Amino acid sequence: MTRISTAALLALGLATSAHAFDITDMTESERSAFRAEVRAYLMDNPEVLMEAIGVLEERQAKQQAASDETLVQTNANALFEDGYSWVGGNLDGDITMVEFVDYKCGYCRKAHDEVAKLVNTDGNIKFILKEFPILGQESVLSSRFAIATKQLAGDDTYKKVHDKLITFRGTINDDNLRRLAESFDLDADAVMAQMAAPEVDTVLAENRALAQRMNISGTPTFVLGPKMLRGYVPLDGMRQIVAGVRAE
Structure with a gap:
């Protein structure tokens, strides 16, 4: 052999x-x-x-x-210029960050304060939120409530509601959402009715279609400049990625 x-x-x-x-x-x-x-x-x-x-x-x-x-x-327009997503941070920033978020996602909740700190301390990041409820009925209700609030009351109130929902510890149901609306001096009946409106359906459908095209199946998912971050990244890691994007 x-x-x-x-x-x-x-x-x-x-x-x-x-x-x-x-x-x-x-x-x-x-x-x-x-x-x-x-x-x-x-x-x-x-x-x-x-x-x-x-x-x-x-x-x-x-x-x-x-x-x-x-x-x-390929999907730049839908990501950065959809016309219906909340936009904050520095609107003239040299880097745009997009987050696909689900209010019931534990890692979205963990990332929330760190993302805010990144955007606020950097000062040159444009930040866009994409409602992407994938974790069940409470996620869907939360997103519908947030989108309805934005459509009826504008960006500032939407952001306040978003920050409350991402830290909310109770059950998401009609009663609690109605109380939440009232806590922000909103017309609760109008918001609850708007949650079922075709305009809200359109936002969710467009975000789902975009996520499908981009092979996004989990949250949080970030687009940071030309890069995608699939999952939670600690603050220091995100700062390094931002620096790397600027250096390219």
């Missing part, structure tokens, strides 16, 4: 050279020896496997980032 040494295996380059290595050209005994040699080498040198996994993950991350940047470019 022919035994293929590790040195020979490395010399062959595992199909990376001009003369590609083809295991199908081996006899059965040679294949058995080859497999045994590979296994023995990896058992003796497990760090090689971890190194290979690291290279693969890095390559996949770069491919995902490139794909995400293409998605941002």
Whole structure:
């Protein structure tokens, strides 16, 4: 039986050279020896496997980032100029950040104060909120209430309601939403009626369609300049990303 040494295996380059290595050209005994040699080498040198996994993950991350940047470019108008989402921060900022948010999402709640601190301390970020309720009926009711408030009472009241909903600890139902409306001196009957209006349906449908086009299935998801952040990122990490975007 022919035994293929590790040195020979490395010399062959595992199909990376001009003369590609083809295991199908081996006899059965040679294949058995080859497999045994590979296994023995990896058992003796497990760090090689971890190194290979690291290279693969890095390559996949770069491919995902490139794909995400293409998605941002393709959907730029819907992301940054939809005409119905709340816009805050510095409206003339050099970077625009978009957040897809669900009021019942624990990580959205965790990110809320940190995002506010990022926007306020940086001073040069335009911030857009996208209502994206995906965690059940309470999420949907919360978003409908927030959107209805914006449509009836404007951006300032919407932001106050948004900040209250993202920290609200009780059950989201009609009674509690009505009390919440009254706490902001809103016409509760009008807001509750507007929640079922076609204009609210349109906002939610447009946001869902945009998320689908951009392969967004979780919250929070951020678009930060040309980049996408799929999930919660601590404040220091977001600051580093902002600095990186500005440096490009």
